Amino acid sequence: MKTDTIFYRLFQSFPSIFFELINQPPETADTYQFSSVEVKQLAFRIDGVFLPKSNPSSPIYFVEVQFQPDKKFYSRLFTEIFLYLDRSELTNNWRGAVVYPSRSLDVGETERYIELLTSGRVSRIYLDELDSAAEQSIGIGTVKLVIEPQSGAATKARELINLAKQQIADEITQREFLELIETIIVYKFPLKSREEIEQMLGLSELKQTKVYQEAKQEGKLEAIPFMLTLGATVEQIADALKLDVELVRLVAAKAKPNQEQSRE
Template sequence: MKTDKIFYRIFLRQPELIAELVPGIPPDCEFEYSAPVLKERERRLDGLLTPIGDDLNLPLVFLEAQMQSDNGFYRRFFGEIFLYLEQYEVTRPWRGLLLFPRRTLDFGVETPYRSLLDSQVERFYLEDLIPLTDLSPNLELLRLLVVSPEEAAESARRLLSREASEAAFQRRLDLLESILVSKFPKLSWEQIREMLDITNVRLQDTQFYKDVFAEGRQEGRQEGLDQGELEILLRQLSRRCGELSPQQQQQVKSLSRTQREALADALLDFTGMADFQVWLQQQSV
């Protein structure tokens, strides 16, 4: 999975992280994630977080993770925001949250947008997390994305060992597996299991263990990373759309690698099973 998609999964699974990064957001505020299309030029916002509830004083949050230099980034980011505000006739406040890996990358001229960058947009540089200790579990997840491979295994094990409810533990584990797959694309699931030292954590009772590591996986599996990615994709589809029928599972398994990557991106926009069925039908056209 692409790194920027992992960021959006983290925010979807750990919504309280927004309050840690954007001042003024209550810790218990819930958001609905979307990626709306802007009609002009058929642009699509990477991430829009809309507060759930009736409090119109809570802001929309325009979220974007940019991991590489792009000297047109600020121009595009603010252009899309104001196009959205006009197109959807927004009346509530808004904030921006930008995630960058390093301060040395070039994202374009800041001068025309200086007042907005200083007042309404939070820029979060992941490199600032590397030397820090005693971080919250949410910030530890972000830190794991930028630490060295040598430190990643220890950091992941430390994060798994932190006290949490069973539900929070499973969410944390789900995100950790995605991060490690992205960080170590050549490792098999067995090697990732060894990296996490799963014999020392509460894994045997989790759905992750039952789905991925229990013996007797379904016939027709692929070995190594491809199988791991497929398992993650099927679980995410089930969580987003509801339980998949055996026929639907087989349809997903028969997709090419390119189609699976496209599905992994598309499912962030799914609101239910109907969206998934439409997507499948489009693949057969």
């Protein structure tokens, strides 16, 4: 499974899950912006960085997802962090978090970094040791789905889908959550078709409902202005989002004045 991709999408769409993992209030995510960053010159890429939106007293959070044994992992991690801090204009303090599927993969050499690892600056999260009690959030449940064996993955996914329908009122957010769960299952069952996955999860009928289709359409339309800022053409956007070219052109025309105003 492409775990880096899954976790990037998860933290980007639902940043509150990260703060739940490190035992912080989920609402903390409202004051942060998540992205993946590259430390130039040495071409290091940090899986994820949560940057404070405005508060100089809030720490920068660095997060790495490590699903392979690597004895030099901590050497690379702290090199990346300190290079980023050296090149950043931000003066905020920092914290780190490493996500492992299990403690057995935490094999990095720590002797030279033990003070950092025991200072409270770095949290090491082992997914198989997270509390699986019934009251656990659907966010944590979705993270645990990443390491769920194939034999129980479909059942767990259906449970999460039912919880999402009950607990997430916003239709667009609910759709994003369901699509994230579906993506995890697609990676777990690479030989199954998208139609078979939808049937397995009971999503086939849901995706045909008017509410789901309208929410999906709205989500696509919201992506158009961002894709324009990345330099994509109207035709490329229409092809990527499977939308009518004229509809994309209409949304682009409405978005253009706002983009020009923001640059002034």
